[in-house]
Amino acid sequence: MAIAARAKTAKSTAESAAPPALTKEQELLAYREMLLIRRFEEKAGQLYGMGLIGGFCHLYIGQEAVVVGMQMAMKPGDQMITGYRDHGHMLACGIDPKGVMAELTGRKGGLSKGKGGSMHMFSKDKNFYGGHGIVGAQVSLGTGLGFANAYRKNGAVSMAYFGDGAANQGQVYESFNIAELWKLPVVFVIENNRYAMGTAVTRASAQQDFSKRGVSFNIPGAQVDGMDVRAVKAAAEKALAWAREGKGPFILEMQTYRYRGHSMSDPAKYRTKEEVQKMREEHDPIEQVGARMLREKRASEDELKALDQKARAIVNEAAEFASHDPEPDVSELWTDILA
Amino acid sequence: MATNILMPALSPTMEQGKLAKWLKKVGDKIKSGDVIAEIETDKATMEVEAVDEGVLSSILVADGTENVAVNTPIGVIAGEGEDASAAPAPAAEKALASASEKAPAPSAPAVPVQAPASEEIPAGTEMVVMTMREALRDAMAEEMRRDENVFVMGEEVAEYQGAYKVTQGLLQEFGPRRVVDTPITEHGFTGVAAGAAMAGLRPILEFMTFNFAMQAMDQIINSAAKTNYMSGGQMGCPIVFRGPNGAAARVAAQHSQCFAAWYSQVPGLSVVMPFTAADAKGLLKSAIRDNNPVIFLENEILYGQSGEIPKIDDFLVPIGKARVHRAGKDVTLVSFGIGMTYCVKAADELAKEGIEAEIIDLRTIRPMDTETVVRSIQKTGRCVAVEEGWPQSGVTAEIGMRIMEAAFDYLDAPVARVTGKDVPMPYAANLEKLALPTVGDVVRAAKAVLYR
Ligand SMILES: Cc1ncc(C[n+]2csc(CCOP(=O)(O)OP(=O)(O)O)c2C)c(N)n1
Numbered sequence: 001m002a003i004a005a006r007a008k009t010a011k012s013t014a015e016s017a018a019p020p021a022l023t024k025e026q027e028l029l030a031y032r033e034m035l036l037i038r039r040f041e042e043k044a045g046q047l048y049g050m051g052l053i054g055g056f057c058h059l060y061i062g063q064e065a066v067v068v069g070m071q072m073a074m075k076p077g078d079q080m081i082t083g084y085r086d087h088g089h090m091l092a093c094g095i096d097p098k099g100v101m102a103e104l105t106g107r108k109g110g111l112s113k114g115k116g117g118s119m120h121m122f123s124k125d126k127n128f129y130g131g132h133g134i135v136g137a138q139v140s141l142g143t144g145l146g147f148a149n150a151y152r153k154n155g156a157v158s159m160a161y162f163g164d165g166a167a168n169q170g171q172v173y174e175s176f177n178i179a180e181l182w183k184l185p186v187v188f189v190i191e192n193n194r195y196a197m198g199t200a201v202t203r204a205s206a207q208q209d210f211s212k213r214g215v216s217f218n219i220p221g222a223q224v225d226g227m228d229v230r231a232v233k234a235a236a237e238k239a240l241a242w243a244r245e246g247k248g249p250f251i252l253e254m255q256t257y258r259y260r261g262h263s264m265s266d267p268a269k270y271r272t273k274e275e276v277q278k279m280r281e282e283h284d285p286i287e288q289v290g291a292r293m294l295r296e297k298r299a300s301e302d303e304l305k306a307l308d309q310k311a312r313a314i315v316n317e318a319a320e321f322a323s324h325d326p327e328p329d330v331s332e333l334w335t336d337i338l339a
Numbered sequence: 340m341a342t343n344i345l346m347p348a349l350s351p352t353m354e355q356g357k358l359a360k361w362l363k364k365v366g367d368k369i370k371s372g373d374v375i376a377e378i379e380t381d382k383a384t385m386e387v388e389a390v391d392e393g394v395l396s397s398i399l400v401a402d403g404t405e406n407v408a409v410n411t412p413i414g415v416i417a418g419e420g421e422d423a424s425a426a427p428a429p430a431a432e433k434a435l436a437s438a439s440e441k442a443p444a445p446s447a448p449a450v451p452v453q454a455p456a457s458e459e460i461p462a463g464t465e466m467v468v469m470t471m472r473e474a475l476r477d478a479m480a481e482e483m484r485r486d487e488n489v490f491v492m493g494e495e496v497a498e499y500q501g502a503y504k505v506t507q508g509l510l511q512e513f514g515p516r517r518v519v520d521t522p523i524t525e526h527g528f529t530g531v532a533a534g535a536a537m538a539g540l541r542p543i544l545e546f547m548t549f550n551f552a553m554q555a556m557d558q559i560i561n562s563a564a565k566t567n568y569m570s571g572g573q574m575g576c577p578i579v580f581r582g583p584n585g586a587a588a589r590v591a592a593q594h595s596q597c598f599a600a601w602y603s604q605v606p607g608l609s610v611v612m613p614f615t616a617a618d619a620k621g622l623l624k625s626a627i628r629d630n631n632p633v634i635f636l637e638n639e640i641l642y643g644q645s646g647e648i649p650k651i652d653d654f655l656v657p658i659g660k661a662r663v664h665r666a667g668k669d670v671t672l673v674s675f676g677i678g679m680t681y682c683v684k685a686a687d688e689l690a691k692e693g694i695e696a697e698i699i700d701l702r703t704i705r706p707m708d709t710e711t712v713v714r715s716i717q718k719t720g721r722c723v724a725v726e727e728g729w730p731q732s733g734v735t736a737e738i739g740m741r742i743m744e745a746a747f748d749y750l751d752a753p754v755a756r757v758t759g760k761d762v763p764m765p766y767a768a769n770l771e772k773l774a775l776p777t778v779g780d781v782v783r784a785a786k787a788v789l790y791r
């Protein structure tokens with residue numbers, strides 16, 4: 001893959017051979033889940049354009065294989081935490097799209113009663129710990145989730161997602177040291193989509209092989225083709241097993257790409273249209289699975305179309321709910337400040 | 340089924356924009372994700388991608404049209420195989436549109452900023468109109484031309500031209516040595532800049548927003564603010580920390596808070612928060628020349644507001660001096676930064692009822708110009724202090740106490756304050772409105788201290 005070849009120094013434990021195949025059921029699951037995220041995000045972009053969603057809104061389009069592949073390797077009880085580009089993570093861990101969309105529109109039925117917004121959403125129910133607006137903060141928090149697992153000896157693993165830009169924050173390294181020193185069950189998932197806002201990785205990072213960012217702490221790492229859901233799932237299984245066995249944290253660098261601007265108001269002049277177009281045409285995570293299923297006759301065009309219609313229907317229903325659900329009651333201004 | 344393409348909102352503060360160019364023509368097939376048009380917002384030219392699929396059956400708003408309101412239908416997409424000339428069917432998105440209570444308005448009333456009646460500006464000076472954004476940029480550029488030791492550093496300040504476009508053009512003029520993009524490492528680069536300042540350089544450090552300066556709090560307070568004292572005056576830290584502060588629009592709890600009170604507690608720091616474009620320029624130039632660390636708090640909503648700036652070679656506004664923004668004799672309204680917008684509107688309202696409010700713009704929070712406030716109270720005997728920040732230990736609390744200490748005998752009523760509510764900023768549009776002060780709050784408070 002071009003994307004793997006890009007990292008000249010990628011040696012650590014990079015999966016270079018074709019990743020293990022998925023079963024038909026797994027392919028279909030991955031396809032459905034990724035499509036749901038894609039259609040959801042497109043709709044969110046549209047609602048933003050209509051003024052139904054305000055403030056910052058960061059879309060996950062292009063990166064779907066990362067969270068879906070990770071989720072396929074997770075076990076019940078494992079936790080997840082991420083930054084502000086969080087809608088996909090929520091859908092992947094099974095949170096009702098209506099609750100997510102209604103939070104985006106700031107309505108009563110939103111996951112945080114409309115009080116958190118796009119960047120700040122949580123689901124205790126689904127072990128989803130947010131949704132954080134401050135770059136890097138979730139990395140220490142995610143390490144803390146791992147600490148709680150180790151403390152309770154509950155066998156669960158915490159997944160801490162962060163971006164290539166966030167990977168430069170100081171608290172990331174303080175957390176790395178603690179996680180390895182205390183052998184905490186944490187998988188650090190670095191979503192390297194090549195840009196932090198308008199800054200390309202090459203302009204911000206001295207060490208651009210993010211899988212090596214744990215070397216001085218003895219944390220193992222791997223570079224993964226984050227556009228290929230099979231590769232993600234395979235790498236996630238190894239990392240999760242490592243952490244679950246009490247060997248400590250693991251770093252996964254997911255090489256991925258965001259198609260849209262950083263947020264809705266980013267004109268994205270820092271990269272060429274051709275670059276984006278090439279990724280879409282040659283590496284699209286959803287197209288890859290669709291094409292493979294067609295090629296291997298695991299699904300027909302019509303069946304894939306039907307799946308798309310279904311995803312659109314779920315998303316439309318969520319949008320419909322999120323636009324008609326009332327705003328939170330004014331009394332909510334003063335609730336939830338303290339537990 | 341035909342679907343309207345609506346003029347999209349493309350930033351948290353956009354209400355209208357220019358339809359710069361259609362990239363598709365009538366009859367073109369459209370897939371979701373295709374770029375169909377370019378739109379100019381207040382900050383940038385944006386590409387619009389299609390969500391619905393089909394054929395572009397008509398264009399309702401032509402290339403080059405200015406001031407197209409958000410949500411205006413600009414074109415129609417007909418489903419594939421449909422008659423491309425089919426009439427628009429607004430029903431498709433009607434359900435959604437009807438539920439929207441219009442795009443959220445910026446969280447503060449948009450008051451055109453007046454020319455400041457200011458002693459820094461000699462009578463008869465020629466004035467130019469520009470936005471606060473441009474005024475800040477000019478201030479930096481002028482100081483960088485004047486002093487080779489001045490440089491700008493921060494996230495996205497150079498190649499991206501500033502996350503809020505305040506540093507636009509600086510990279511082009513001064514090059515990458517003096518306009519420096521950093522990785523996202525606030526704690527680290529703040530220490531680096533403070534160290535460079537200790538070595539005699541004069542950094543202007545931009546925080547993308549002041550919310551992120553919390554990552555760097557230790558270096559700001561323990562290093563920058565205290566070095567001069569701890570070194571017995573041997574070395575100071577001449578540095579400006581600047582960037583947008585306070586609530587913007589709908590960016591919720593972690594991105595909407597005012598830090599004026601926080602920094603104003605710290606000896607060794609100066610804290611500046613301008614309201615007019617002219618003050619922004621004159622104060623930033625003074626801050627850059629100051630030999631001490633200055634916290635310079637800007638506001639995203641004020642960036643786009645225009646004001647008159649004196650055409651003077653070296654226009655400086657001194658740090659630590661308040662300004663009478665409007666003269667009056669009945670009640671004193673004291674505020675600073677965006678809080679001034681409420682006072683200006685409230686004074687207009689009060690005037691309709693025959694109440695003449697005097698407005699004091701503190702401009703600098705620390706050191707605070709108590710004298711100017713007291714002088715006003717000697718005249719009016721009544722005072723309302725206004726800020727967007729939280730009430731407890733807020734700047735208005737400090738103002739109230741100072742008045743107690745210095746002007747108690749002149750008061751005809753207890754000092755009142757209007758502040759943001761004592762809650763984290765909620766995201767929901769209705770709650771966000773309630774969390775912020777309103778013009779009505781200021782009017783009511785003014786009447787209350789007047790016993791009317
Ligand atoms: C501490 C802090 N600094 C700056 C920001 C502003 N900011 C938000 S996202 C972002 C870029 C982050 O890029 P990356 O970590 O690569 O994640 P991506 O957006 O690509 O998913 C920046 C600078 C912030 N939210 N918090």
Ligand SMILES: [Mg+2]
Nearest residue numbers: 163164195196
């Ligand atoms: Mg990134």
